[in-house]
Amino acid sequence: MNAGMSIPPEPESDGRLSADDAMSQEKRYLASQWRLMWWKFVDHRLALCSMYLLCLFYFVALFCEFFAPHNPRQRARDLSFAPPQRVHLVHEGRLRGPFVYPRIQHFDQELALLTYTEDRSRVQPIRFFVRGDTYRFWGLVETSVHLVGLRDGGRLYLMGADRLGRDLFSRILYGSRISLSLGLVGVFLSLVLGIVIGGISGYFGGITDTVIQRFIEILMSIPSIPLWMALAAAVPPTWSQLTVYFCMTTILALIGWTGVAREVRGKILALREEDYAMAARAAGVKEFRILMRHLVPGFTSHLIVVVTLAIPAMILAETALSFLQLGLRAPTISWGVLLQDAMNLQAVNLYPWLIWPTAFVVFVVLLFNFLGDGLRDAADPYRH
C-alpha cells in the first residue's frame, strides 16, 4: 500500500503506457483492498463456481413456487411411494424431446406393496411454463405457471413420492427456502451478538474483557447438541410454525456467536496497537471513531470468512435437530423434516429415493466450504 501512495494517480484518459504489465502493475497499486481480494478470489475457480451455484440455490429457494412442479402439500393417495420417473429423449427410435412414460400401478400380493412400472406405449412430453397447481406467489399474486410439468395436471415426479404421494422434488425445493434462509438468519444474529460482545470485550479490556472471555470459554465447553436439544425441547409444541422458526434460529445463534466474538476481540486487540491506530489517536480522533472507522474495516474481510464457514454448520445443526424431531416439525417443510422419513431403515431399503434431501444438504454444505476456503485465501494479504 505504501508503495502505491508514491505513484500519483493518473486520469484514465492519459493512462497510455507502453507495456501492458506496467498498466496492470499500476492498476494493482491503485486498487482498493476489496478489488484486490476480488481479483485473487476470481483466480480460485472452485470457489467462484461454488459462489455462482450457491446464488442459484438461493434464487431457486426464493422463487420455489415457480420452480417446483407441484404443490408440496398436495397428496395423491394413488401415488404413494411412486418411484422417480426417468426422463427420456428417444421414443421408438425417434427424438421426441424430454418426456416421461406414464406409470402403471400394480399391487404386489406377496410383499403387500404398491409397485410401479412404465407404460412404454405412450409418451407424456415435459412442458416448460406449464399450468399446474395454483399458488399465491409470495402470498400476493395468484398464478399457476410452473417451470416444468406435464400437461393436463399430470404429475411429474422427478425424485419420487413420499408415503402420502407428495412430490419429493417440490418438497425439497420448498424445504430449501427454510433450510437455506435459516442458516443466513442464524449467522446474521450470531454475527450481531458476536460483534457487539466481542467489540465490548476488546474495546474496554481489563475486567470486562476477562469476565466475557471466561464466560465464552465456559459456554464453549458445554457440548452444543445436548444444550441445543435442551433449548429446543423448551419450545412449546403449540407455537406457530413461524415462531418455532425464529426460536430455532435464535437457539442456533445463541451458541454460534462465541466464535465470532473471540475473533472480533482478538483482531481489535491486535489492530489497536498498529501504527495507524496510534497515528489516529495522536491526531486526536475519538476512541469510538477509531474503532468504527479504522479498526472494523481492518477485519471485515476476516469476518466474512468466519461467517461463510459458520453457515454450513448452522444448516447441519438444523437438519440434525429437526431429524430428532426437536426442531422444526411438519407441516413445516425443511430438509431436516424431510429426512425424518429416511430414519426408518426399511423405508430406505424399499424406497431409496427418500434420501435425496441428504444429497442436497451435503452439496450445499460442500459449496459453502469451498466458498469459505476461497474467501480465506483471497482475504489473506500474505498469500499469493
Place this chain on the structure above:
Amino acid sequence: MIEYIIRRVLIMFPTLFVISIIVFTVIQLPPGDFLTTYAINLEQSGEPVAMEVLDALRERYGLDKPMVVQYSKWIGGILLRGDFGQSFGHWRPVKDLIWERLGLTASIALITIVITWMIAVPIGIYSATHQYKFSDYAFTFAGYIGLSIPAFMLALLVMNAAHMKFGLDVGGLFSDEFIDAPWSLARVVDLLQHIWVPVLVLAVGGTAGLIRVMRANLLDQLELPYVETARASGLSETKLLLKYPVRVAINPIVSTIGWMLPQLFSGSVIVAMVLSLQTTGPLLLRALMDQDMHLAGAMIMILSALTVIGTLISDILLAWVDPRIRFERQTS
C-alpha cells in the same frame, strides 16, 4: 509445571459452578414441570389422578419452591452425597441409570479420538509432503465430503450397507443376550464387535478437519529455513521430517483435543439415536421430552464436566509436549 497444573485445576471449580447454573436454568425453561406432564398423561389415559400423591411428590422434590431453592437442593445433593436426584420418568435414582451409559459414551469418544489421530496424522503428513499431487487432491476432496455429510445420515447409510451387503445387524452396542448381562470378558468382546460402527461414523468428521489442520501446519513448517539446513547437513528425509517439522506441526493438534471432546459428545448423541446405542443420547432425548429434569440435568452436567476435564488434560499434555509453553510459564 506443577504450579501450572494446580492453577488450571483451581480455575475448573468456578467454571463448573457457572456451567451448573446454566444447565439448571436451561432444564427449567419449559413451562410446567414433570408432574404436570405426568398428570396430563394420566388424565388422557383415563386413570384417576390422585392430587394428594402429586402434591406429596411436588413437596418432596421441592418443585413448588423458587428456583434458587431448587437449584441449591440439586447442587447440594450432588456435591455432598453424590446424589443426582430422582428420575421422574423411571422412578429410580438418577445415579442408577446413567453411569454405565456415561461410561460407554466416554469410551466411544476416547476410542474415536485415538482412531482419528491414527488416521489423520499420517494422512496429513503424506498430503503435505506430496502437495498438489493426485493423492493430495484425493485426500482433500474426501476430507471435504467427510466434513459435509451429516453424521446421522452417515450412520444410517453405514447401517443400511452393512445390513444389505453382509446381513449384519450393527445397531446397538451389544448383542441381545449381553444387553443386561453383568460385565464379563465375553461382553467386552461383544462390545468391541459393535463399537466400530459408531466410532467409524464419528471419526469421519473429525478426521477430515484434522487432516486439513495437520497438512496446513506442516506445510508452513516445511518452508522454513531450518528444514533446508537440516537437509543440507545430510539428515535422511524421514528422520528430518519426523524429528523436527512434524513435532512442531502436531502441537496445535494436541490443543484441539479440548474442543474435540464437546464435538464428539454432541455428535455421539445424534449418532446414538440412529444406531440405538445404549449411551446417553437416547436417554437424554427421552428425558428432555418428558421434562425429566434431574435426569437430563445430570447428564448434561456430567458431559460438560468431562469436557472441562478433557480440556485440562489437553492443556497439560500441550505443556508437556511443547517445551516453549512450559518455559514461558516458568519465567512469567
